[in-house]
Amino acid sequence: DVKVTQSSRYLVKRTGEKVFLECVQDMDHENMFWYRQDPGLGLRLIYFSYDVKMKEKGDIPEGYSVSREKKERFSLILESASTNQTSMYLCASSLFAGGLGNEQFFGPGTRLTVL
Amino acid sequence: AQKITQTQPGMFVQEKEAVTLDCTYDTSDQSYGLFWYKQPSSGEMIFLIYQGSYDEQNATEGRYSLNFQKARKSANLVISASQLGDSAMYFCAMREGTNAGGTSYGKLTFGQGTILTVHP
Numbered sequence: 037d038v039k040v041t042q043s044s045r046y047l048v049k050r051t052g053e054k055v056f057l058e059c060v061q062d063m064d065h066e067n068m069f070w071y072r073q074d075p076g077l078g079l080r081l082i083y084f085s086y087d088v089k090m091k092e093k094g095d096i097p098e099g100y101s102v103s104r105e106k107k108e109r110f111s112l113i114l115e116s117a118s119t120n121q122t123s124m125y126l127c128a129s130s131l132f133a134g135g136l137g138n139e140q141f142f143g144p145g146t147r148l149t150v151l
Numbered sequence: 152a153q154k155i156t157q158t159q160p161g162m163f164v165q166e167k168e169a170v171t172l173d174c175t176y177d178t179s180d181q182s183y184g185l186f187w188y189k190q191p192s193s194g195e196m197i198f199l200i201y202q203g204s205y206d207e208q209n210a211t212e213g214r215y216s217l218n219f220q221k222a223r224k225s226a227n228l229v230i231s232a233s234q235l236g237d238s239a240m241y242f243c244a245m246r247e248g249t250n251a252g253g254t255s256y257g258k259l260t261f262g263q264g265t266i267l268t269v270h271p
Contacts, residue, residue: 067257076160078242079261086257094258126196130257136184136203136246138257142196 039063040143042127048149055114057146059127066132068110069140070094070102073124085110086132117150124148154178155245155262163268164233171218172228172265174243180204182248185226186259187217190240199241202226204248230267238269 043058061068067086071079071094081094083102091102099121103111110129114121124147128140156175164170176185187199202210202217210217218227230237244259 069258071261076263078155078157078263079244079259081258081260084258124194128196132257136182136248137201139186139198139201140196140257140259141198142188145194147194 040127040129040141042125042143042146044146045144046147046149048151049114049117050151051118053114053117053150055117055148055150057112057114057125057127057148059110059112059129059143060108061110061127061129061141062108063129063131063141064107065129065141066107067130067140068104069128069130070100070110070112071126071128072096073126073145079126082112117148119150122148122150153262154260155243157241157243157262157265159265160263161266161268163270164230166235166269166271167232169229169231170233170267172230172241172243172267174226174228174262176224176226176243176245178224178245178247180247184246184248185217185219186244186246187215187226187228188242188244189237190242190264192239196242200228233269235269235271238267240264240266 040061069084070082085104101113127143130140131138183204185202189197216229243262
């Protein structure tokens with residue numbers, strides 16, 4: 037059974053803290069993605085990666101960075117958490133090859149609250 | 152401009168009835184794909200159905216079908232015989248075929264979502 041796991045379901049952090057959100061997939065997928073989900077805005081892409089050590093900015097990268105040292109693991113880093121980064125964070129992965137129809141597989145999400 | 156628009160923030164349907172969730176999209180690409188995902192209250196995203204821009208037939212998966220009208224740029228999800236377990240948030244998403252500079256890599260653009268409530 038294919039799986040994307042995220043390190044925490046719920047996380048509470050203080051303003052200014054450095055926050056790491058971890059995502060691991062066991063499907064040998066090349067592509068990995070980080071989204072944030074906010075009411076009324078749907079899912080917005082923060083960063084994605086198409087290979088180890090490769091990364092590309094998404095639509096809302098400000099205040100975030102990412103790391104992909106191994107194919108199965110993609111980390112989202114909030115360098116200095118702010119209250120406006122309180123959100124649900126979703127990780128996803130997909131195959132690189134095979135065309136437009138490759139679905140993305142999602143993790144369960146991390147609900148982050150920044151106080 | 153929004154690339155994916157879901158104009159229905161919330162929809163209600165009676166159990167066993169059919170319901171249509173609207174999705175319109177905007178792209179200048181000839182080659183693209185359209186997806187629908189379901190997100191129950193537990194939070195996980197579940198892939199439901201896919202339609203390619205060159206597919207001549209509307210996609211179907213069990214009780215889900217995609218009413219694809221290319222000229223209107225719409226990709227509505229039809230759920231037949233609604234069940235209580237269908238109550239969830241539904242997202243429409245698009246993958247464009249543009250790969251200039253190698254920046255496509257399977258990115259999806261999502262709509263705002265529609266909350267579906269199925270009444271017994």
